[in-house]
Amino acid sequence: MTAAVEVLGLHVSYEADGGGRRAVLRGLDLTVEAGELVALVGPNGSGKTTLLRAIAGTLPAEAGRVALFGRPIADWRRVELARRVAVLPQALALPDGFRVAELVEMGRAPHATRWLGSSTQDAEAVERAMADADALDLAERHADELSGGERQRVLVAMALAQEPELLLLDEPTLHLDIAHQAALLASVARLQARRGLTVIAVLHDLNLAIAHAPRVAALGAGRIAVDGDPASVLHPAVVRELFGASLDEARTADGRRFLVPRSGQATRNEPSVNPDRIYR
């Protein structure tokens, strides 16, 4: 069976200020099987969003191979890609004036068959997406009347209306309060199970990754530095290496594991895996 996502030896660099290029991804490998839920973690600037964009096909690879469902990304037309891959971007300004139902209907654009209207199939997909994203009660509201949490639910509904097989989330919990963070990730996990979705989510909050992701891939030095179950990847020693942060591991009364910053001392050290120092 072909993997949903296969990344091999991916190199991406950006133009640096004052000439030259700054390499962000340096030969990164990542394979995600269909139906998996993977959390991408890593310090700021480690290339999490870059990797997501390369997988979404909006950032060309300089070297290496990105293939979705066994087919190289360069061979996909944008509309074909949009029928199978949905992206929830870090920040999306919803245009005012549209009702939520109309916005979610935009998610059907890659499937459009009618010149002016939408098909019954579209209407059903929109309704199902809003139900799954817990956004049905927002259908008649306008984008500018929504709170941060409500906007995020609408964005999830738009992505689900595409009926994707692969869902890419870039810090989906940004701007959300703690209750909405948990609710969003719980619903993503539920959808992953119910719709058989493959999900790759960039997460900043390591405890959210521990709580919701069966597999965690951590970026460092332009590659996947550690990859595995959250207990081994998000171990205080590993986190210290990658983030340069000293954390303590603790457990709740019922045995769930979480990480807390060490108190009483500066928690920020230089990460020992410093991409610039090692590889330049």
Place this chain on the structure above:
Amino acid sequence: MRAGVVPRPIVRGPALTRAALVLGAGAGLLLLALVVGVGLGSVAVAPDEVLRVLGHRLLGLGATSGVDASTETIVMELRLPRVLGAMTVGAGLACAGTVFQAILRNPMADPYIIGTAAGASLGATLGIVLPLLAPALAIGAASTWLGIGLVQLLAFAGGLGTVLLVIGVARQGGRLPSVTLLLTGYAVSSLLAAGVSLLMFASGRALAVIFSWLMGSLAGVGWADLAIAAPVVGATFVLLLARWRSLNLLLLGDGPAAHLGLEVGRAKLRLTLLATLATSAAVAISGTIGFVGLVVPHVLRLVIGPDHRLLLPASAVLGAALLVLADLGARLAGGIPVGVVTALVGAPFFLWLLRRSRRVASALSA
């Protein structure tokens, strides 16, 4: 609200009714503008006479008995082409404004923003000045190609050519970033405006003609102008409407639009070219008339929302009707430039709207 209670067609039902209402009202407004625009003037023609002449001459209905020949001439040869010209120009500008506001996601965008006006002005000015400077070239101001004068031809070519140049400079790979497009258009416009000023400075007795062109006028529009401009505006309207989904997606921003399957660079390029074609055709027969292309889309977004499937046709209709009425005002006020009327009426109305609704400014930004 529970899933089972949701009114079944979440998307379709109310939208259709609303579309029928809006377009029905638009058609009524357009007919009213036609009758009033053709009927009023230094010689008033009664509405029933207007309808009888138009019905007979355009649709072959009934007869024109009881309408004297001079009235028929006034209607058919003087008023009607001018009114239809105003409709063509108004519809073209309003559609182009709607499209540019969506592509650039900028509420200040109007049909002229990326250089069409400056290019067309330079073309028209050249068309006015050249025959005076170089009579030896034997291109008289009155010489025509296919019934189109030199001024119109150069105005059209100037508008289109300038935008092609701007696109060429602003393109980065396959992408057409909105900010770069906007700034490139601004820079090129400034350059061409300097050329226009220089020509005006050197134009001597043609200055008044150039000035009147720059302020916009529908006074000279005849059937020959219409025969070229109306099909161009009509065709671009249909092609733009066919791309309503792309226009809606672009409101989300380039990245999200791409994630929803749009080839963003190519879509922007095509939309820009189509809107520029409509603008150039309009400007070629009327000169640069301001405010219609800026205000009409804003007003309609407030009333009917930003969905281009309805917004584009509504803009075309309202733009057409408004420019007919503005031109009527200009005629009744003793032949002042129509651009003065659109600004005099449009600007205060727009200010009132801005004060009244915070959504005007935020409809395109979020």
